[in-house]
Amino acid sequence: MDITFKNVSYTYQPKSPFEHQALNDISFNIPSGKFVAIIGHTGSGKSTLLQHLNGLLMPTEGSVEIGAYTLAKEDKPKDMKELRSKVGVVFQYPEHQLFEETIAKDIAFGPENFNVSEEEIDARTKDVITKVGLDESFLERSPFDLSGGQMRRVAIAGVLAIKPEVLVLDEPTAGLDPRGQKEIMDMFAELHEEEQLTTVLVTHSMEDALTYADYIIILNEGSLYMEGTSREVFSNAEALRKVNLDVPEIVQFIHAFEQKFSTSIPFENQSLQELAQIIKQRMEGEEV
């Protein structure tokens, strides 16, 4: 599903002493099937923006279009549930939303609300629990007996079981160990390919944005600061530094290398191995 923001602004508690404008005239377009990263500091409006994607918040000005649904102040879809069955959101620390006696029941909670048939739910439950890296033996256990990382996986499975077309991830790896982080992010990347999802990833990590995203949107103090492919965005290190964001280490390294050896290595999101290969060639070439 295509996602389009048209001049969206959002104000919390308007007309009170606590009035706060979280989003300011934001417009962008995410074509169907893309993997987009939204980056910004705490308080830049990332989480507010994300809640517009499934109608948890309505823009105070402007409109949001998600596939055939339009969200605007005066134009709300009649059936929000339908939209929410198509946009799955993994919130920050999703393990806090677990509540059922067994993991199977918790995973089934979403699909049940969207009136999915029982056999279908059963099949989905078994499917998603393996997808998140656990196995079927977990299904009858209580979610509260698990470790933090496992709880996170179960909560994610609960969102995947809805079979959304758009997957929204709000810092899904916060607080996990590095290995868990990589596993979870790789799983999302795989799902994105397999199910042809449109994925929106909200993150602090430049490395994750570089590795996984096709397109990057940078927010600063509620406004759209930059947007473009990872190459476009990260080649403008100066602008990023202005809003206290760093370029990924790998890009930093290439820049430093280029300067030191006055050569140019076109950055095309190469893997570490490929890059090492290129550098090796260059060095050997120069020595000859």
Place this chain on the structure above:
Amino acid sequence: MGNSLVIGQYVPGQSLIHRMDPRTKMIMITIFVVIVFFANNFYNYGLLVVFAFLSMFLSGVPLRFVLKGLTPIWFIIILTFTLHVFITKDGTELFQVFGLTVYSGGVIQGTFISIRFFLLIFVTSLLTLTTTPIEITDAIESMLHPLKKIKFPVHELALMMSISLRFIPTLMQETDKISKAQAARGVDFKTGPIKHRVKAIVPLLIPLFVSAFKRAEELAMAMEARGYRGGEGRTKLRELTFSRLDVITFLFFFIVVGAVIYLRQF
């Protein structure tokens, strides 16, 4: 969440009312609550209303904001007014509606009771609007201090109060967060038959309880790690002191109180 509920919400500021010692404010409000029940005619009710609005004006909190926050209470005010109008049978007959006779005494009585209600809520919310919860608990601890002699756990009580007040916003945020997460999974809290909506509370309450217990445990651990062992010998960061401002407001307030009692005879 809870945007419309003003009671318990603090509006930061530097006004006269904000700067007063919280104990002064609390004592004054206690007396005010009593004195409201002494008022018996339009003169002293008028005086109290003027006093309340003057305080609100001095506090710098926008009136529109306070009145909007009082919306949940309007219903009670209107209900008591209507009941009084129809039930009291004093004074002269005014007119008849729905086969019920309305007497002048009923209208007057209804108006007084409504003003009384309004004043009580208005002034008490003025306290919480201009005083941080921490100041309020400090004031309570300080005023209950004499009870220590009879082994009343004043410090513990105050600490319990400040901790619960401290965690209200946290719990509100948590509620907001979890209800959004469950709404994203298709729970509908707002529409549908009441039975479904009651059922929808379960996925909200259980995670809330779980996190509240976790938080309590973590807090207890953190307090112990920082060497907390009760109020004995504990010093305070914020010392409460009465200033000239408090003396002046007290004097002014007692003139108002005196006037209200004096006006009773008219």
